[in-house]
Amino acid sequence: MQNQQWQLKTRPQGLIGEEHFERVVSDVPGLEDGGVLVKNLYLSFDPTQRGWVNDTESYMPPVAIGEVMRAGTVGQVVSSKNERFKVGDLVQGLGGWQEYFISDQGTGLSSVPEGVTPQEALGIFGTTGLTAYFGLLDLSDPKPGDTVLISGAAGATGSVAGQIAKLKGARVIGIAGGPEKCRWLTETAGFDAAIDYKNESVPDGIARLCPNRINVFFDNVGGGILEAALDHLAMNARVILCGGISGYNETEPMPGPKNIMNLVITRSRMEGFIVIDYMNRVGEFLTEMLPWYRSGQIVHLEDVQEGFDEIPNTLQRLFSGKNLGKQLLKLAEPES
Amino acid sequence: MQNQQWQLKTRPQGLIGEEHFERVVSDVPGLEDGGVLVKNLYLSFDPTQRGWVNDTESYMPPVAIGEVMRAGTVGQVVSSKNERFKVGDLVQGLGGWQEYFISDQGTGLSSVPEGVTPQEALGIFGTTGLTAYFGLLDLSDPKPGDTVLISGAAGATGSVAGQIAKLKGARVIGIAGGPEKCRWLTETAGFDAAIDYKNESVPDGIARLCPNRINVFFDNVGGGILEAALDHLAMNARVILCGGISGYNETEPMPGPKNIMNLVITRSRMEGFIVIDYMNRVGEFLTEMLPWYRSGQIVHLEDVQEGFDEIPNTLQRLFSGKNLGKQLLKLAEPES
Numbered sequence: 112m113q114n115q116q117w118q119l120k121t122r123p124q125g126l127i128g129e130e131h132f133e134r135v136v137s138d139v140p141g142l143e144d145g146g147v148l149v150k151n152l153y154l155s156f157d158p159t160q161r162g163w164v165n166d167t168e169s170y171m172p173p174v175a176i177g178e179v180m181r182a183g184t185v186g187q188v189v190s191s192k193n194e195r196f197k198v199g200d201l202v203q204g205l206g207g208w209q210e211y212f213i214s215d216q217g218t219g220l221s222s223v224p225e226g227v228t229p230q231e232a233l234g235i236f237g238t239t240g241l242t243a244y245f246g247l248l249d250l251s252d253p254k255p256g257d258t259v260l261i262s263g264a265a266g267a268t269g270s271v272a273g274q275i276a277k278l279k280g281a282r283v284i285g286i287a288g289g290p291e292k293c294r295w296l297t298e299t300a301g302f303d304a305a306i307d308y309k310n311e312s313v314p315d316g317i318a319r320l321c322p323n324r325i326n327v328f329f330d331n332v333g334g335g336i337l338e339a340a341l342d343h344l345a346m347n348a349r350v351i352l353c354g355g356i357s358g359y360n361e362t363e364p365m366p367g368p369k370n371i372m373n374l375v376i377t378r379s380r381m382e383g384f385i386v387i388d389y390m391n392r393v394g395e396f397l398t399e400m401l402p403w404y405r406s407g408q409i410v411h412l413e414d415v416q417e418g419f420d421e422i423p424n425t426l427q428r429l430f431s432g433k434n435l436g437k438q439l440l441k442l443a444e445p446e447s
Numbered sequence: 448m449q450n451q452q453w454q455l456k457t458r459p460q461g462l463i464g465e466e467h468f469e470r471v472v473s474d475v476p477g478l479e480d481g482g483v484l485v486k487n488l489y490l491s492f493d494p495t496q497r498g499w500v501n502d503t504e505s506y507m508p509p510v511a512i513g514e515v516m517r518a519g520t521v522g523q524v525v526s527s528k529n530e531r532f533k534v535g536d537l538v539q540g541l542g543g544w545q546e547y548f549i550s551d552q553g554t555g556l557s558s559v560p561e562g563v564t565p566q567e568a569l570g571i572f573g574t575t576g577l578t579a580y581f582g583l584l585d586l587s588d589p590k591p592g593d594t595v596l597i598s599g600a601a602g603a604t605g606s607v608a609g610q611i612a613k614l615k616g617a618r619v620i621g622i623a624g625g626p627e628k629c630r631w632l633t634e635t636a637g638f639d640a641a642i643d644y645k646n647e648s649v650p651d652g653i654a655r656l657c658p659n660r661i662n663v664f665f666d667n668v669g670g671g672i673l674e675a676a677l678d679h680l681a682m683n684a685r686v687i688l689c690g691g692i693s694g695y696n697e698t699e700p701m702p703g704p705k706n707i708m709n710l711v712i713t714r715s716r717m718e719g720f721i722v723i724d725y726m727n728r729v730g731e732f733l734t735e736m737l738p739w740y741r742s743g744q745i746v747h748l749e750d751v752q753e754g755f756d757e758i759p760n761t762l763q764r765l766f767s768g769k770n771l772g773k774q775l776l777k778l779a780e781p782e783s
Contacts, residue, residue, distance in 0.1 A: 170712050333708070352711050367703025372669070375688050375719030376506050383711030 112139045116179045117208035117422050122166055126360045126430060129423035131164070132180060132208075145216040148190040151206045152445055153415075155183035155233040156426050156438035158266075158331070161359040170385045180208040180422075183238060185229035187445050193217045201445060203232050208422050210442065224397075229445065234267060234437040235404055235411040236397065238386050242353065243271035244396050245389040248279075250382050251327040251349035255280030258321050260340055261302075263331030265292035266429075267411075267437035268353060270300050272329045274409045277301050281327070284320045286313060286336060288432045295435060300410055314339040324348070332357045338368035350374075350381035360430055412436025448475045452515045453544035453758050458502055462696045462766060465759035467500070468516060468544075481552040484526040487542050488781055489751075491519035491569040492762050492774035493603075494667070497695040506721045516544040516758075519574060521565035523781050529553045537781060539568050544758050546778065560733075565781065570603060570773040571740055571747040572733065574722050578689060579607035580732050581725040584615075586718050587663040587685035591616030594657050596676055597638075599667030601628035602765075603747075603773035604689060606636050608665045610745045613637050617663070620656045622649060622672060624768045631771060636746055650675040660684070668693045674704035686710075686717035696766055748772025 113136055120133040142148055163174050163181050174181050184206030188196050193216065196202060201223035206212045214220045223232045234240065246268070253259050259276040263269040264285025273283045273296070285296040285305045293305035306316030313336055317325070324345035330337050333355025340350070358365040374381060389396070403409045414434040416425045418441075425440045449472055456469040478484055499510050499517050510517050520542030524532050529552065532538060537559035542548045550556045559568045570576065582604075589595050595612040599605040600621025609619045609632070621632040621641045629641035642652030649672055653661070660681035666673050669691025676686070694701040710717060725732075739745040750770040752761045754777075761776045 168712075337707075338703075352707070354711070355708050358708070364705035367674075367705050367707050369700035369703050371673075371688070371703050371717075372691050372694070372719070374717065375690070375721065376504075378718075378720050378724060380716055380718040381707075381710065382714075382716040383708070384714050385711065388714060 112211070113137070114139045114209055114211045115419055118179050119164055119174050119176055121176070122164055123360075125362045126427070127161055127164065128427055132423050139211050140213065142190055142192045142213065143215070145193050146191075147188055147193045147196045147202070147214045147217050147220060148211060149186035149202055149204075149206060149214065149220070150189045150211055150443065151184045151186040151209065152441070152443050153185045153229040153233055154208065154422065154440045154442065155237070156429055156440065157183065157238070158354050158356045158359060158429050160426060161430070170387070181205055182207050183233055185223060185232050186212075196220065196222075199446070201229060201232070203237065210419065230413050230415065230439055233439060234413055235271065235409070236400065239267040239437055240271055240400055241389055241393065241396055242268045242386040243275060244400060245386065245392065246351050246353050246384055247272045247275050247327075247329055249389070250351045250384055253279045253281040253327050257281040257326035258323055258345070259283045259327040259329065260286070260317065260321065260325045261329045262286045262336045262340070263354070263356060264296055264302065264305065265435055266331060269329065269331050270296070270436060271409060271411060272353075273302055274300055276327070278403065278408060284317075286316070286332070292435055295412070308336070314342065317343045327351065329353060330355070334358055334365050338370060341368050341370045341373045344373055344377040344379050346377050346379075348377055348379040350379065352381060352383040356430065414438050416440045418442075448547070449473070450475045450545055450547045451755055454515050455500055455510050455512055457512070458500055459696075461698045462763070463497055463500065464763055468759050475547050476549065478526055478528045478549065479551070481529050482527075483524055483529045483532045483538075483550045483553050483556060484547060485522035485538055485540075485542060485550065485556070486525045486547055486779065487520045487522040487545060488777065488779050489521045489565040489569055490544065490758065490776045490778065491573070492765055492776065493519065493574070494690050494692045494695060494765050496762060497766070506723070517541055518543050519569055521559060521568050522548075532556065532558075535782070537565060537568070539573065546755065566749050566751065566773075566775055569775060570749055571607065571745070572736065575603040575773055576607055576736055577725055577729065577732055578604045578722040580611060580736060581722065581728065582687050582689050582720055583608045583611050583663075583665055585725070586687045586720055589615045589617040589663050593617040593662035594659055594681070595619045595663040595665065596622070596653065596657065596661045597665045598622045598672045598676070599690070599692060600632055600638065600641065601771055602667060605665065605667050606632070606772060607745060607747060608689075609638055610636055612663070614739065614744060620653075622652070622668070628771055631748070644672070650678065653679045663687065665689060666691070670694055670701050674706060677704050677706045677709045680709055680713040680715050682713050682715075684713055684715040686715065688717060688719040692766065750774050752776045754778075
């Protein structure tokens, strides 16, 4: 049996694209004792993948040149010498940009819970939902009447974080690019208002829509949007640094916010987190998220591309702002 | 009786100096019921005063043009129509740059505790000590074995914060300007090591002296020093924003740190505070600080200038880095 992979060929300087990857075909090796052969069905695309291909120290080692590109995946077990996994099981892990992969001893694999689709496992019930839930609730405590501002609000994580803040009683303002995304935020996701950064000055929008200033800022973007938010902090505000997508494809480090001293004047806190620290709290998360999502109190949009050829282009969609909601790519449907 | 004042004449752009103040002589008005007339003995000089003369929103209203310059003071009651204060009492408050002032109803005045000198009341037992104590211990929790980095370490607040961290068992590294200050830090104040930013690259010094990275950074300086510290954060580090003196006299906002995303990778927190929020916890502070200081476990250096004429120049000493320890100015000795 043959396997196709997208391997990292060169490290991008600037925007990442297909030219940084090489398509490689190889034979799938035989299974050793304890091994599990998985066929990838869905791939997850996340802004943090851009950082994984930089040759710099981070929260995970860089993807090596010649290594298959790392990605979150849901797949189906096609062959198993491991008693924890049987053929047909849906499993999730970091299967990467390839059709098949082998997990020695089942390491890094976990079963997709009964009744959860592959798309949900990678999105609302996966790292996306976990990131939104623990980022918002562990690093802040949004209360009724608080104003919560979300950047990258029409992205997978931002849209969920905003809806959780609404469920906690806060007034929620989103920042997103373009009228379609902003309309989705207010009409479907229940945000109180949205700032279209492509058609409005973000500082003006914040001033207009946050007259009592910002109690919580959940930031996926960084750069000028972070600086604008720091100019409108309420007392004892919480700035949650989830990501900084505006800088991920820059060849030079972007200038930092000039107004960090606003954290002093307003006695505010800016804090970063990484979702992998919360993997042992998935149960706690699902206890709240499953009923919220199943009852329709939280909506989650998926943007599903298709086909092995389209993998590198699909990553690029995140950085050009093309995706509305969680970016996925389907390689195959599960077989029953 | 006549009073001399230094009033704010124009708002400084850049470095503050005598040219921004006007010396004004006026008669001291008579006391109304409840009033207290105080003769200023010692003035406190603090970097935050630079912010008070900017015409921008902050944690206190700006000093108005034509108003006496705001400053912390210790003085002696020379006349009183208030039963809480009697002639001869030592009192502290925001008496400003003047020889005499009247507090209506005794508002904003508090008695200097028995056995505490005016210098101590403005320094180690005043806002300096409070800032160091609550900034360090309320915003972080330095533990034995932790590495604590302090910028502006030979200043009043930094030197005390570092010594408190030592008492909590941490390894403490200070950043200060010049060999004299660095020697004082290691030989007298008990710091484990010091980085002389005038004679060594701060990033190199941090890398050399913090091989296990920084668990707590207590920052009085901002700018390039904050950026260098953010490049060496340990996991779950705490960045305490006490001040940013490097930017206080800049005419344009300084660029922010380019590496804020390090807060994400290391799951770290950067937080600001203002000492006035802790005024109701002075008792708690003195319970620890009095024995530390009286037993010599904490040392506190005072840099005392003299004379009404020298007031504006003395403020400038803070920004040229001339002071070693707490900057004070003596106007008169208390009369017994």
